[in-house]
Each structure stands twice: as C-alpha cells, then as structure tokens.
Amino acid sequence: MDTEALDELAGQLRGEALGGRGLLQLATATGLAAYAVWAAVLMPGFRRVPLHLQVPYMPSSAQQVANVMALLRGRSGKTADLGSGDGRLVLEAHKQGLRPAVGYELNPWLLWLAKYRAWKAGCHEQVSFLKQDLWKANLSDCYNVTVFLAPSVKPPLAAKLLAELPDEARVVAGRFPFPSWTPSSTLGQGLEQAWAYDMKEVRRAARCGGTPGVTAAPRASPTGGLSPGEQ
Ligand SMILES: C[S@@+](CC[C@H](N)C(=O)[O-])C[C@H]1O[C@@H](n2cnc3c(N)ncnc32)[C@H](O)[C@@H]1O
The missing domain is CATH 1.10.287 (Helix Hairpins)
Structure with a gap:
C-alpha cells in the first residue's frame, strides 16, 4: 500500500x-x-431558584460603585444589596455610614469572599452577608436598597419592592434601570450609570396612573415620624 x-x-x-x-x-x-x-x-446554591430568575455574577465597576453610593449620600438606615457578590457595595455602604448593611447572596464562593473582605476591612462584626434567596428576603425594614441585576428580572423585582419597602425607602439600580419607574435622579453614563428611585414617588406615580405596568401597594410608614431613610 x-x-x-x-x-x-x-x-x-x-x-x-x-x-x-x-x-x-x-x-x-x-x-x-x-x-x-x-x-x-x-451558580452553586441556585437549585431552588427558577431558571428565569437566575442572574449570574458580574461585579460592579469602581465607577459604578461610586455612582450608586453618591445617590445614597446623606441617607441612613438599614441598607441591603440584593445579590451582593463579593460584597463591594455592602462594604462601601458601611463605610458611608449606612448601617446596618446587609448583603443577600446564594453563591457560597462569593459569600466566603465577601466575608473575607469584611474581615480584612475590620468590619466583619458590623456587616452581614446572608446566604438567602433575595426573592424570599423580607425587605420591609430596608430604607436603602441597591440592585445590580439583569433587566429580565426587573419587572418581578419591581413588584416585590413595591409590595414590601417602606415609603421612605430609596432603591438605587446600577447599569440597568427599572423600565416602568421614573427615577428621582441619575448619575453617570453608559455602563456606569445608576438610577435612584424614591418609593413614595414611585407609588404616587402608580396611583396617578402615570406609570404603566406598575401596581401601587400603599403602605404605612413602619416607624412613623421622620424615617431613617430621610434623616
Ligand atoms: C450582577 S451580580 C452583582 C454583584 C454585586 N451586587 C455587585 O454589584 O458587584 C448579581 C449577583 O446576584 C446574585 N444573585 C442572583 N440571584 C440571586 C438570588 N435569587 N438570591 C441571592 N443572590 C442572587 C448572584 O450570585 C450575583 O452575585
């Protein structure tokens, strides 16, 4: 051959x-x-989260963190980052005096990393990183909420926030806005942009029928008087 x-x-x-x-x-x-x-x-730890609500990890950029924090400047009260990743927003919130600062996260590697970063920063006893599904977290005592999650989960998240947050709460979304809410203010451009939403205004717009796709869930202030968020 x-x-x-x-x-x-x-x-x-x-x-x-x-x-x-x-x-x-x-x-x-x-x-x-x-x-x-x-x-x-x-995506470890996400077995029980429906596929359409799963959001993969992507950290906020340094400028994005700065913009989100600038939109929370001067505020106080409990602050939660929904899907806290390596903890950068929670640690920054704590540094800015937003206390208690809490992160909800399901990925055990990221939880470990966030706790390590808190320990390194010397504030591991003051901040909390909870292994909890953000969709099951009770947010009724949160006055500041930060969110860097995919656009696809924004409509169900908007419904949850409307149903649970006090009127005085402010929600700050990084990179992706809430499509049916009107922001009170915004900062930055392109991928670094962040939007602030005051729940009282969002509910007012919903009641006036000015915001399509939003159902207002009127709530009384849990504290009465001057709320932590507005101090
Ligand atoms: C785009 S990353 C943002 C991370 C961090 N907040 C930041 O800005 O750097 C979204 C995070 O949400 C977490 N996440 C997604 N769905 C979640 C859920 N149902 N409960 C808790 N965490 C979730 C992911 O593991 C991921 O770390």
Missing part, C-alpha cells in the same frame, strides 16, 4: 471515529462539562 492510500485510509478512519454517534457523544460530553462548570462555579 503506498503513502497516498494509507493517508486516505487514515482519513476515513478519523471520519468514522468522529462521525455520527461519536460526534453526538462529544457534543453531549462538552455540554455536560460546560453545565458542570456553570453549576459548580458560577
């Missing part, structure tokens, strides 16, 4: 090895490996 014939035979064998079933097995194995990495590293 000459070299040309051997090459042809080898080519046929290679084709056979990967053809049909082989290709299918390779594709399945690659898919399973990708899913295993996604489930184990990026």
Whole structure:
C-alpha cells in the first residue's frame, strides 16, 4: 500500500471515529462539562431558584460603585444589596455610614469572599452577608436598597419592592434601570450609570396612573415620624 492510500485510509478512519454517534457523544460530553462548570462555579446554591430568575455574577465597576453610593449620600438606615457578590457595595455602604448593611447572596464562593473582605476591612462584626434567596428576603425594614441585576428580572423585582419597602425607602439600580419607574435622579453614563428611585414617588406615580405596568401597594410608614431613610 503506498503513502497516498494509507493517508486516505487514515482519513476515513478519523471520519468514522468522529462521525455520527461519536460526534453526538462529544457534543453531549462538552455540554455536560460546560453545565458542570456553570453549576459548580458560577451558580452553586441556585437549585431552588427558577431558571428565569437566575442572574449570574458580574461585579460592579469602581465607577459604578461610586455612582450608586453618591445617590445614597446623606441617607441612613438599614441598607441591603440584593445579590451582593463579593460584597463591594455592602462594604462601601458601611463605610458611608449606612448601617446596618446587609448583603443577600446564594453563591457560597462569593459569600466566603465577601466575608473575607469584611474581615480584612475590620468590619466583619458590623456587616452581614446572608446566604438567602433575595426573592424570599423580607425587605420591609430596608430604607436603602441597591440592585445590580439583569433587566429580565426587573419587572418581578419591581413588584416585590413595591409590595414590601417602606415609603421612605430609596432603591438605587446600577447599569440597568427599572423600565416602568421614573427615577428621582441619575448619575453617570453608559455602563456606569445608576438610577435612584424614591418609593413614595414611585407609588404616587402608580396611583396617578402615570406609570404603566406598575401596581401601587400603599403602605404605612413602619416607624412613623421622620424615617431613617430621610434623616
Ligand atoms: C450582577 S451580580 C452583582 C454583584 C454585586 N451586587 C455587585 O454589584 O458587584 C448579581 C449577583 O446576584 C446574585 N444573585 C442572583 N440571584 C440571586 C438570588 N435569587 N438570591 C441571592 N443572590 C442572587 C448572584 O450570585 C450575583 O452575585
């Protein structure tokens, strides 16, 4: 058999090895490996969260953090970051005097990292990182809420915030605004932009019918008088 014939035979064998079933097995194995990495590293702890509500980790940029914090300047009271990642917004909120500062996160690697960063910053006893599904967290005592989550979850999140937050609360969204709410103020541009929403105004707009897709959930102030958020 000459070299040309051997090459042809080898080519046929290679084709056979990967053809049909082989290709299918390779594709399945690659898919399973990708899913295993996604489930184990990026989204562990999310088994009970419906797929359409799952948001992967992406940290806020330094400028984004600065813009979010500037929109909370001068405020006080309990502050929560919904999906706190490595804890950067919670730590910054604590530094700015927003206390208590709490982060809700499901990814155990990120929770560990956030707690380590708090320990390094010397404030691990003053801030909390809770392994809790943000959709199940009770936010009725939060006066400042920060949110850096995908646009697809903003409509159900808007409904949750409207139902639970006190009138005096301010919500600050980084990078993606709430599509059906009118912001009280905004800062930055492009990927660094942040929007502030005052719940009293959001509810007022909803009651006047000015904001489509929003159902107002009127609430009494839990504290009465001057609320922490407005001090
Ligand atoms: C885009 S990252 C933002 C991280 C951080 N807030 C920041 O600004 O750097 C969204 C985070 O939300 C977390 N997350 C997504 N869904 C969640 C849920 N249902 N409960 C708790 N955390 C969640 C993800 O693990 C991820 O760390």
